[in-house]
Amino acid sequence: MAAEVLTRVLPSPVRRARALLMRAAALYDAPGSPLAREARSAWPGGFRGGAAWMAGAMSHVRGQPVRAVLPGAQALGLLKYASALLAAVGAWGMAVFLGLPHAVGLLLAVPAFYAVEVQGLFLFPLALDGAARPWRSARSLLREAGGTAGAMGTVLVLAAVMVFGGLAGRGLVRCWCLGCLAVVLWYEELKA
Template identity: 40%
Template sequence: MNRPTVRQLFEEAEAFAPGAPVLPRIRVTDFFEVGALWMGGCLAQIRGTPLKPAPSASLTAHGYLKYGLAVCAAALWVALTLPSDWPYLFPLGVLVFYLVEVNFIFLFPILLDGRKRPMSASFKMTRNLGYIYALKNLAAITFSMLFGGFTGRGFKRSWLVGCLTVLFWYEKARDRDMTR
């Protein structure tokens, strides 16, 4: 099976979005849990089968771990480049963030599937896809999620479609991963 293009993934997500479950109200204290459980509802609907719920503490802890590692790596880059003779390199901290984050792009769907060793499973899926391909897709999805609202599509909708795009990508990567 060929790897899907990011355009194909976006098209699937856009087609699915009108029938997707409604995102519940999110508070600052539970955004990883609520967001991941919403993704789980979408994943169940995409598959046409119910998912067993993942423990919310695990979702929250893994969310903080995923983004904490990416932020720490980027902050370390910035801290090392700002006082150097090359302070113009500090904006590459954004790239460093995504070089770490790309390894966890499928972490929440993997947790929702209840797979063992979710961190290493996510690393393996990224490696099997190819880092350049994964990073390129992640960049396009991230750009759409962050800036899609400026094009009149709505910020929340752009964010949700980006999440759906990751789910459709995960399904294809998972199917491909299982055939290896």
């Protein structure tokens, strides 16, 4: 009963993130699920390993194979996160240039990072599905997900779980994978 009341009072992006994370945890932690075992060997491979894990997660969700090799995974990941990092550094630098305290600059850096990062929210699932233009397709799917502002709220919650969930003792790799799996589930919902 309390969970139902809480779900009604939470803002929509938080509700979406909570629902996605609950579904992701149920899949990840299910007896016999290969996701945890595969995650332990995937993370050292960088974006290539992450893409391979995500392909396995997509296969698990769909119940059918997904292309497991994404030759450009490193380049996609580096471009996506370098752009987001550049936006964050730019926001912090602008705040410092304007004479604002460094703390304000750091507070501005977080939304700047995620405003750019969310543009490629569905980039890896689309690339794994063989999208001819994954960046363009990712932007199109982002519009269906509520646009930059609409998706950012959900992404910020997912990111908080991915980063701080591990620090809170819930398992860094597990929490990271739950966030990635939540994105896969969201992607599958939008595609349906």
